[in-house]
Amino acid sequence: MGMTMTQKILAAHADLDSVTAGQLINARLDLVHGNDITTPVAINEFEKAGFSEVFDNKKVSIVLDHFVPNKDIKSAQQSKQCRLFAGKQGVTHFYDVGTMGIEHALLPEQGVVGAGDCVIGADSHTCTYGALGAFSTGVGSTDMAAGMASGYAWFKVPSAIKVVLTGKLNPRVSGKDVILDLIGRIGVDGALYKSLEFVGEGVKELSMDDRFCICNMAIEAGAKNGIFPVDEKTIAYMEGRTERPYTVYEADADAEYEQVIEMNLSELVPTVAYPHLPENTHPAADGKNIKIDQIVIGSCTNGRMEDMEAAYEILKGKKIAPWVRGIIIPATMEVFKECIKRGYATAFIDSGCIISTPTCGPCLGGYMGILAEEERCVSTTNRNFVGRMGHVKSEVYLASPATAAASALTGYITDPRTIKEEN
Amino acid sequence: MEAKGTVFKYGDNVDTDVIIPARYLNTQDARELAMHAMEDIDADYVKNVKPGDIMVAGWNFGCGSSREHAPLVIKTSGAAVVIAKSFARIFYRNAINIGLPIMECEEAADAIAKGDTVSVNFDTGEIKDETTGQTFQAQPFPEFIQKMIKAGGLMNSIREKQ
Numbered sequence: 001m002g003m004t005m006t007q008k009i010l011a012a013h014a015d016l017d018s019v020t021a022g023q024l025i026n027a028r029l030d031l032v033h034g035n036d037i038t039t040p041v042a043i044n045e046f047e048k049a050g051f052s053e054v055f056d057n058k059k060v061s062i063v064l065d066h067f068v069p070n071k072d073i074k075s076a077q078q079s080k081q082c083r084l085f086a087g088k089q090g091v092t093h094f095y096d097v098g099t100m101g102i103e104h105a106l107l108p109e110q111g112v113v114g115a116g117d118c119v120i121g122a123d124s125h126t127c128t129y130g131a132l133g134a135f136s137t138g139v140g141s142t143d144m145a146a147g148m149a150s151g152y153a154w155f156k157v158p159s160a161i162k163v164v165l166t167g168k169l170n171p172r173v174s175g176k177d178v179i180l181d182l183i184g185r186i187g188v189d190g191a192l193y194k195s196l197e198f199v200g201e202g203v204k205e206l207s208m209d210d211r212f213c214i215c216n217m218a219i220e221a222g223a224k225n226g227i228f229p230v231d232e233k234t235i236a237y238m239e240g241r242t243e244r245p246y247t248v249y250e251a252d253a254d255a256e257y258e259q260v261i262e263m264n265l266s267e268l269v270p271t272v273a274y275p276h277l278p279e280n281t282h283p284a285a286d287g288k289n290i291k292i293d294q295i296v297i298g299s300c301t302n303g304r305m306e307d308m309e310a311a312y313e314i315l316k317g318k319k320i321a322p323w324v325r326g327i328i329i330p331a332t333m334e335v336f337k338e339c340i341k342r343g344y345a346t347a348f349i350d351s352g353c354i355i356s357t358p359t360c361g362p363c364l365g366g367y368m369g370i371l372a373e374e375e376r377c378v379s380t381t382n383r384n385f386v387g388r389m390g391h392v393k394s395e396v397y398l399a400s401p402a403t404a405a406a407s408a409l410t411g412y413i414t415d416p417r418t419i420k421e422e423n
Numbered sequence: 424m425e426a427k428g429t430v431f432k433y434g435d436n437v438d439t440d441v442i443i444p445a446r447y448l449n450t451q452d453a454r455e456l457a458m459h460a461m462e463d464i465d466a467d468y469v470k471n472v473k474p475g476d477i478m479v480a481g482w483n484f485g486c487g488s489s490r491e492h493a494p495l496v497i498k499t500s501g502a503a504v505v506i507a508k509s510f511a512r513i514f515y516r517n518a519i520n521i522g523l524p525i526m527e528c529e530e531a532a533d534a535i536a537k538g539d540t541v542s543v544n545f546d547t548g549e550i551k552d553e554t555t556g557q558t559f560q561a562q563p564f565p566e567f568i569q570k571m572i573k574a575g576g577l578m579n580s581i582r583e584k585q
Contacts, residue, residue, distance in 0.1 A: 049579070072449055140513060152581075189482055364445035366445055385441065
């Protein structure tokens with residue numbers, strides 16, 4: 001019986017000729033990753049179990065991004081613990097203020113991950129790297145500790161859902177609308193324990209930034225991983241970046257899928273997930289009576305260059321509604337620098353928005369944009385759970401950068417296709 | 424191993440942000456974190472929970488973040504076990520890794536009511552609602568995971584191998 005793309009990568013990393021869904025395997029890891037929230041817990045477990053050295057200091061990455069630049073004394077202590085550990089272990093992929101970015105935008109950009117890799121990360125959005133044709137999944141801190149110690153992790157080989165993409169996205173419709181629409185169709189546990197394998201003619205029409213965004217939110221459907229085939233765009237992205245040789249895996253023609261979902265990209269519209277679940281999706285056009293207090297454009301889901309470009313095209317030469325707070329957070333220093341170079345930074349400030357250095361802060365209600373009681377935010381982040389961005393009675397509406405920017409201008413949820421571009 | 428206690432009941436998709444809000448994740452101190460367990464959906468949980476009490480919920484318990492602090496605060500708060508219709512996959516791994524007993528049982532999750540007294544036997548997977556007299560059978564763990572639990576968790580099991 002044939003294997004899915006995910007199964008092929010797992011088989012290769014378990015030194016097996018083939019694997020089947022449900023099989024328990026021990027797989028070799030190409031990268032073990034953590035951030036400033038999850039790594040301290042992993043360090044404690046690692047040291048408590050009596051380990052003194054990581055299995056390979058080039059295959060461990062630690063990115064300080066959640067509460068960095070540190071928001072308070074406690075978070076500073078956690079960062080310090082990561083910094084000391086990285087120094088002691090000689091971790092080569094350690095990113096602190098100055099070089100850090102939001103982990104899942106930063107690691108692909110810096111070439112730390114590539115096609116064919118097997119990656120675990122103590123952050124649920126580690127599934128992002130599937131966009132490069134890697135198997136990549138989120139785990140907890142103890143799994144990170146075990147991975148750092150041994151270079152291996154156990155997995156139950158997942159079955160898969162095949163998502164067949166056709167057509168082409170219309171202007172101002174993006175990868176975010178693809179994944180929100182899919183989650184709206186299958187639900188927040190629609191892919192529980194499974195792989196979401198994206199295939200079909202439509203793949204070539206999606207940019208790498210769209211693919212990162214789509215794989216990033218695979219976890220929001222409960223998936224173990226999301227994955228795209230490797231094509232010319234993937235290879236062009238990896239050229240000159242990836243530091244290790246990459247391997248291209250393809251699903252077998254007779255691979256088995258539990259379910260096949262067809263999506264015509266041409267039919268998708270700007271989509272918004274209302275509180276308090278990412279599956280609660282509606283067309284942006286239906287939200288015009290929902291008044292908002294804040295927008296956030298950024299995060300591991302939507303803080304990349306194309307996201308900034310989409311926001312710029314809508315915001316340039318215009319002013320956001322006076323009652324709206326506009327917060328724009330480029331995900332990495334490279335993206336930040338490019339925003340300055342292209343004049344986006346000036347345009348964002350002139351529109352009434354603020355720009356911050358990279359941080360996960362507002363997405364998880366950490367800092368840099370906490371909501372008060374009964375406030376509403378249109379956010380390009382990935383979760384809209386109760387209390388996610390602040391007060392238990394605040395509301396988060398998930399959307400694309402274009403929809404968030406358009407909503408900032410009017411002060412209400414707005415379909416970005418209704419905004420005319422200034423020249 | 425057995426547990427017996429009062430039931431705290433929740434619905435579907437209980438996410439890690441309500442189990443332990445991220446605003447408190449600037450510390451790893453389990454006792455400090457546990458003071459905020461479940462507070463965004465049940466402000467009374469921490470006030471009322473006693474050692475050995477039992478959490479019962481619907482589908483996809485623990486969805487969202489990978490934060491291991493989530494099973495840790497439930498365990499530290501005193502709850503002896505979480506019974507749910509299904510668990511989100513990272514939460515499932517984390518619960519086993521840190522030693523929070525979890526049981527999958529759709530029938531029990533439907534039938535057991537808030538405030539009932541329930542006893543569970545972790546070895547046999549039997550769940551008994553002492554208030555109504557009903558009994559239920561949870562899904563057993565795969566053998567591989569049972570071995571890991573017996574070895575004292577993931578870190579001990581890889582320690583043994585090396």
